[in-house]
Amino acid sequence: xxxxxxxxVLHSIRQYRKPNTLDLTVGEGHFxxxxxxxxxxxxxxxxxxxxxxxxxxxxxxxxxxxxxxxSQYDYEEVVVTNGATQGIFITLMAIINNNSDEIIxxxxxxxxxxxxxxLLGAKPVIVDTKDHDFKISIxxxxxxxxxxxxxxxxxEPCNPTGVTYTLEEKLELLKLFxxxxxxxxxxxxxxAYTNEDHVSFAELIDLKLKEQFIFVNSLSKSHLITGFRxxxxxxxxxxxxxxxKLNWMIIGSLSKLLQEGASNALDDDYYPNFVKxxxxxxxxxxxxxxxxxxxxxxxGNGGYxxxxxxxxxxxxxxGFTNLFSEKYQLAVVPGRIFGENYQNxxxxxxxxxxxxxxxxxxxxxxxx
Ligand SMILES: Cc1ncc(COP(=O)(O)O)c(C=O)c1O
Numbered sequence: 001x002x003x004x005x006x007x008x009v010l011h012s013i014r015q016y017r018k019p020n021t022l023d024l025t026v027g028e029g030h031f032x033x034x035x036x037x038x039x040x041x042x043x044x045x046x047x048x049x050x051x052x053x054x055x056x057x058x059x060x061x062x063x064x065x066x067x068x069x070x071s072q073y074d075y076e077e078v079v080v081t082n083g084a085t086q087g088i089f090i091t092l093m094a095i096i097n098n099n100s101d102e103i104i105x106x107x108x109x110x111x112x113x114x115x116x117x118x119l120l121g122a123k124p125v126i127v128d129t130k131d132h133d134f135k136i137s138i139x140x141x142x143x144x145x146x147x148x149x150x151x152x153x154x155x156e157p158c159n160p161t162g163v164t165y166t167l168e169e170k171l172e173l174l175k176l177f178x179x180x181x182x183x184x185x186x187x188x189x190x191x192a193y194t195n196e197d198h199v200s201f202a203e204l205i206d207l208k209l210k211e212q213f214i215f216v217n218s219l220s221k222s223h224l225i226t227g228f229r230x231x232x233x234x235x236x237x238x239x240x241x242x243x244x245k246l247n248w249m250i251i252g253s254l255s256k257l258l259q260e261g262a263s264n265a266l267d268d269d270y271y272p273n274f275v276k277x278x279x280x281x282x283x284x285x286x287x288x289x290x291x292x293x294x295x296x297x298x299x300g301n302g303g304y305x306x307x308x309x310x311x312x313x314x315x316x317x318x319g320f321t322n323l324f325s326e327k328y329q330l331a332v333v334p335g336r337i338f339g340e341n342y343q344n345x346x347x348x349x350x351x352x353x354x355x356x357x358x359x360x361x362x363x364x365x366x367x368x
Pocket of ligand 1: 083084086110155187189231
């Protein structure tokens, strides 16, 4: 048996969901899938689209996704994956070569990153960002670079903090990535939940940097189809060709039905934009209320999570989550699963009905 797998403890965020509680744990929008996405699946089924798809995913879907969100990439530089989850896994599998390889993970981080890296036999080098507004600074990053560094994962907007980088900060980071050749994996599953002026790394890289960058995204969060499992990886053709091999070995191909549904979902902006505004409003509302209550949190400006400090209320993350679920039937995620330094934080998910966020604020007010 694989010893690393035996030793791996699954830190699934879903385990914090509890029956009969208001659920502010999971990053899964409470609105339903777009109607045209459902219709796409139904029509595809009636049209007998029930055979294998291609290993890289349907060409029309790759074309539509790339031209809409990553115009720097040709459809041949895109592979469709089983959600961003599989995209992250095969990307790391493709770049890790031996067990001295190091991948930099910025804390607080989405738990799967460190676990996958460890499972694949490499070393996750955890770099804490707390002392620098929860962003990586060039000076700090340089301290952690070794001749074993093969890559870095940047999750923007970040789960759990919502932090994004400014254009200037990105240009600085690009200078460093030009100097120090390493793969830069950018997980953008929350990119839809950013302000109008947000610029993705994809819009800033030239042909040379394109050799190093790998973008992972999905329609799970942006189009409320977490269950369709439609994700994308975009990179240069050499990396994509290796990812195709992995896709072939791991999934064979994705369901054509769900890809057709996903493709239909991309045709409409009205509903995803409505959802985006709603969840961003929820997030801003919670941040404003925390300001008023003088409770510290990470001032993110993207995504739909708020990472809230608990020690000012005399509780650590587990004390807070237990109190909230047992006494108030409200579930949130303890900070420690995002990194060992975060035992005084909880993550609150705002992709819920605003009434649930209001209830959470009422309880905070009662406790203060
Ligand atoms: C940062 C991050 N990356 C990837 C994923 C996985 O996304 P998907 O549902 O498309 O597999 C999640 C899910 O919560 C996430 O938060």
